[in-house]
Amino acid sequence: MAIQIKTLEQLKVMRRAGLVVADIHQQIRSAIKPGMTTSALDAIAAACIKRNGATPNFLNYHGFPATICVSVNEEIVHGIPSNRVINDGDLVSIDCGAIVDGWHGDAAFSIGVGTVDPQDQKMMDVCEESMWRGIAAGHLGARLTDISFAIESYIDSQGKYGILQEYGGHGIGTEMHQEPHVLNFGKRGNGPELIVGMALAIEPMITRGTHKTKVLGDDWTVISQDKSRGAHFEHTFALLPDGKPFVLTAPDGGREKLGELGVAVSDQLA
Ligand code: MG
Numbered sequence: 001m002a003i004q005i006k007t008l009e010q011l012k013v014m015r016r017a018g019l020v021v022a023d024i025h026q027q028i029r030s031a032i033k034p035g036m037t038t039s040a041l042d043a044i045a046a047a048c049i050k051r052n053g054a055t056p057n058f059l060n061y062h063g064f065p066a067t068i069c070v071s072v073n074e075e076i077v078h079g080i081p082s083n084r085v086i087n088d089g090d091l092v093s094i095d096c097g098a099i100v101d102g103w104h105g106d107a108a109f110s111i112g113v114g115t116v117d118p119q120d121q122k123m124m125d126v127c128e129e130s131m132w133r134g135i136a137a138g139h140l141g142a143r144l145t146d147i148s149f150a151i152e153s154y155i156d157s158q159g160k161y162g163i164l165q166e167y168g169g170h171g172i173g174t175e176m177h178q179e180p181h182v183l184n185f186g187k188r189g190n191g192p193e194l195i196v197g198m199a200l201a202i203e204p205m206i207t208r209g210t211h212k213t214k215v216l217g218d219d220w221t222v223i224s225q226d227k228s229r230g231a232h233f234e235h236t237f238a239l240l241p242d243g244k245p246f247v248l249t250a251p252d253g254g255r256e257k258l259g260e261l262g263v264a265v266s267d268q269l270a
């Protein structure tokens with residue numbers, strides 16, 4: 001399957017979807033606290049999508065029964081919202097998406113609730129920074145696995161973390177998951193060359209222990225085999241016609257974080 005190349009007009013619609021996803025993130029970040037259920041977070045996301053006139057893309061995706069994924073502690077990704085109560089000290093990963101006029105956005109974050117274990121916070125910071133390093137490496141003319149290499153080498157430089165191998169980033173556009181698959185590890189210099197009009201979701205997933213996972217009996221929830229806690233960060237970015245990147249799911253387009261890494265962000269969607 002070929003990689004879908006988007007026009008500037010199509011990326012403008014993807015930006016609208018990305019801003020809906022950013023709005024969901026903001027709503028959940030400000031609402032989450034000990035004592036809430038994970039399904040209460042799902043309801044916040046559903047209301048936010050509706051208010052924005054968008055459509056959920058996770059709901060009914062291969063039968064997924066909710067608007068967002070909520071994964072707690074040793075759950076790393078694809079957790080199903082339920083009546084589970086979030087406790088003080090829990091590490092919660094939220095993954096969500098939205099569709100606007102047929103175009104998708106997809107982004108995720110992890111957050112410590114209440115009293116956060118410093119080692120959990122460090123892992124989250126490492127995971128998030130590795131995502132930005134990956135996006136920064138995804139410049140015009142780079143090869144796909146330059147992103148993978150940037151993510152892995154940053155994580156490895158920060159300590160002993162397990163990098164999930166069965167899951168990774170992906171192309172995104174008129175479907176949530178498109179070619180190419182983006183590994184979060186590997187040598188640089190392989191895979192397709194990155195060109196104008198590509199849109200990729202970059203999403204490192206790491207644990208404080210093993211990279212090995214298993215899927216629970218609900219057929220969705222991915223946990224670490226050694227029950228170590230995990231983190232997950234994700235943004236969707238694109239290469240604009242001016243050759244510069246823009247992070248579609250970040251309110252500022254990634255200007256601040258990519259700027260720190262010496263990467264100029266496109267003005268074409270501003
Ligand atoms: Mg996602």
Ligand code: MG
Nearest residue numbers: 106201203234
């Ligand atoms: Mg994704």
